[in-house]
Amino acid sequence: MPNVGRAVLLILALAAVGLSVGSAEAGECTPTGTVTLTQAGTTVDVIVAPSSSSQFVKTGATDLEYFLFNISGTCGPISVDQTVFGRTLEAQSGAFGNSQSGDFGFGITCPRCKNGRGGALPVGTQIVFHVTACTIAQLSVANDLGNIFVAGLQCVPNGTNGIVVFTAP
DSSP, rough: OHHHOOEEETTTTTHHTTTEESSSSSGGOOEEEEEEEETTEEEEEEEEETTTEEEEBOOOOGGGGEEEEESSSSOEEEEEOOOEEEEEEEEEEEEEETTTTEEEEEEOOTTTSSSBBGGOTTTOOOHHHHHSOOHHHHOOOTTTTEEEEEEEEEEETTEEOOOOOEEOO
16 A cells, blocks of 8 residues: 555654553453554544453443544545344434543444344454545544543453543643
8 A cells, every 4th residue: 555645643652642541340351452544645543442351332322333433634434344144234414422532523322233242243343444534533533532542342251241441632
């Protein structure tokens, strides 16, 4: 892939980018995963990859979305790669979040999948999506609580689930 106009933001490379990851439920599932943003021309490619001991889960803590984010300004459309056989992942817009995660305007979910553990995506599943006519700066703006992204994850070894927040210092 050409390196022209390409910028990558690896959120778990905390020291390099000045971001931090927190979770009230992480426990033995730390590190919890990565979010990678890659600028490819006028499109931002996003890969959300939980650790090998975590899986995406839809709960009320994330308004039944697997992943929450904001966009500053006008971007789009958003297209989602289908990474799980038999489950259709979709981008949604709306008012998402709560007092723990803050307010978000966009999410990735599977509308026809069960909520909770029954609708968890298989371990190893990545959420991959693309936002056209956008920049990394427009996708990495903190919300009202300072959170840039939120993922609903379940820790497979101990069965706990909760939100994982990606924040700027």
